[in-house]
Amino acid sequence: MSYYHEGVDENAFQDNLLAWYRENQRELPWRINQDPYRVWVSEVMLQQTRVETVIPYYERFMEWFPTPEDFAKAEEEKVMKAWEGLGYYSRVRNLHTAVKEVVESYGGKVPDNKKDFSSLKGVGPYTAGAVLSIAYEQPEPAVDGNVMRVLSRVLLVTDDISKGKTRKQFEEVIPTLMGGTPPSEFNQALMELGALVCTPKSPGCLLCPVQSQCEARKQGVQQELPVKGKKKAPALKEMAAIIIKDSKGKFLIHQRGSKGLLARLWEFPNTEAEATSSQKVDLETFLKEEYGVEAAAGDSVQNVQHVFSHLVWDITVYEGTLKNADEIKGNCKWVTMEEARKLAFPVSHQKILKTIEEEEA
DNA sequence: AAGACGGGGTG
DNA sequence: CACCCAGTCTT
Numbered sequence: 483m484s485y486y487h488e489g490v491d492e493n494a495f496q497d498n499l500l501a502w503y504r505e506n507q508r509e510l511p512w513r514i515n516q517d518p519y520r521v522w523v524s525e526v527m528l529q530q531t532r533v534e535t536v537i538p539y540y541e542r543f544m545e546w547f548p549t550p551e552d553f554a555k556a557e558e559e560k561v562m563k564a565w566e567g568l569g570y571y572s573r574v575r576n577l578h579t580a581v582k583e584v585v586e587s588y589g590g591k592v593p594d595n596k597k598d599f600s601s602l603k604g605v606g607p608y609t610a611g612a613v614l615s616i617a618y619e620q621p622e623p624a625v626d627g628n629v630m631r632v633l634s635r636v637l638l639v640t641d642d643i644s645k646g647k648t649r650k651q652f653e654e655v656i657p658t659l660m661g662g663t664p665p666s667e668f669n670q671a672l673m674e675l676g677a678l679v680c681t682p683k684s685p686g687c688l689l690c691p692v693q694s695q696c697e698a699r700k701q702g703v704q705q706e707l708p709v710k711g712k713k714k715a716p717a718l719k720e721m722a723a724i725i726i727k728d729s730k731g732k733f734l735i736h737q738r739g740s741k742g743l744l745a746r747l748w749e750f751p752n753t754e755a756e757a758t759s760s761q762k763v764d765l766e767t768f769l770k771e772e773y774g775v776e777a778a779a780g781d782s783v784q785n786v787q788h789v790f791s792h793l794v795w796d797i798t799v800y801e802g803t804l805k806n807a808d809e810i811k812g813n814c815k816w817v818t819m820e821e822a823r824k825l826a827f828p829v830s831h832q833k834i835l836k837t838i839e840e841e842e843a
Numbered sequence: 844a845a846g847a848c849g850g851g852g853t854g
Numbered sequence: 855c856a857c858c859c860a861g862t863c864t865t
Contacts, residue, residue, distance in 0.1 A: 524860080525860060525861095526860095526861095527860090528859085528860040528861095529859090529860065529861045529862075530848090530849080530850090530858090530859055530860085530861060530862095531849090531850080531851090531859065531860085532851075532852070532858090532859055532860095533859090533860080534851095534852085535850080535851065535852085535859090536860090567849090567850075567851095568849075568850075569848080569849025569850045569851085570848055570849055570850085570861085570862090571848085571849080572847095572848065572862080572863075573848095573861090573862080576862080576863090603862095603863095604861095604862065604863085605862085606861060606862045606863085607861090607862090608860070608861055608862085609860090609861075609862085612860065624860075626859090626860045626861075627858080627859065627860075627861085628859085628860065629860085645844080646844075647844095669860095670860090673860055674860095676860090677859090677860080682853095682857075682858060682859090683853080683854070683857090683858090684854095710857095710858095712856095712857095713856095713857085714846095742847085742848085743847080743848070743849090744848090744849080745848095788849095788850090789849090789850085790847095790848075790849055790850080791847085791848065791849065791850085792846075792847060792848070792849095793847095828849080828850095829849080829850065829851095
């Protein structure tokens, strides 16, 4: 790694950073204490997710599941509902598995050593370092995107931060930079600086407490850092979905499998089908073969465009007429709107749910 | 080492 | 529209 570590005055860096953090840190619900469970939940929610988005989810999660024991015994439906709309749903399935293990194998106490804590589902190098430092005051690095951006500028690191190797190099530099400062404050200060001042587009160098320790600032290249490889464009998937109601006004929904995209979430029956081909016939064949449901696809009533990080769904939604569902199979069920509201749907299918709700109103 | 895995906010 | 966000797991 090419960095100018020897060029940075560590004592001045620590003093300036911590003084700034003590004055400028935000009041956040997971900062009211250092309870390891609360810190852990916040760190998982915050993965790839903005603070403002997380706050309401976090508050509700802590109302529903105040302790590891409460969460461990929760039903899967409620666990998924707690995460509905947050994305990256494997986070909550892994967290549930991990907290159950904490209750069963560690007496409900979150492990305070790296080996045990890191072995839990969904706990990677960042989360391990964050919880051990923030909740247990251990001098572990917690290197996230904010920290890499700040340090790539302060230390003038030009390596690609999307590479795993680069993150490890930053982790090796942290102990020296952290020195004898309180680990919880130091790590959070670095992240807070990245979130509030040392931002991606136009960093607020004039307001920055460590601008005189920043190599990129000295050379005027802060805008060019960090270096990050480009992502490829998401692939397009054309889908057809259908709304089918039975004689009692209940509609048919399906639960996705336990692996892959949107695992364990509920959805309207749908299949990949190019809009140029006959989507209606594809849908009818799919329903009969996969769910044992005979129905006729009628007019299209809605079009849903949904963008994921790696693909785009273009869903044409049809209205269906039920003919026969005596031999229903697959993970399907008929639900009322009230029942559906207790289940977790991906945002793309919440849009379809909304259409039905408006029709019924 | 690269790709899968969500959703929303920003310039 | 492109990029980013308190990353981890699988292949």
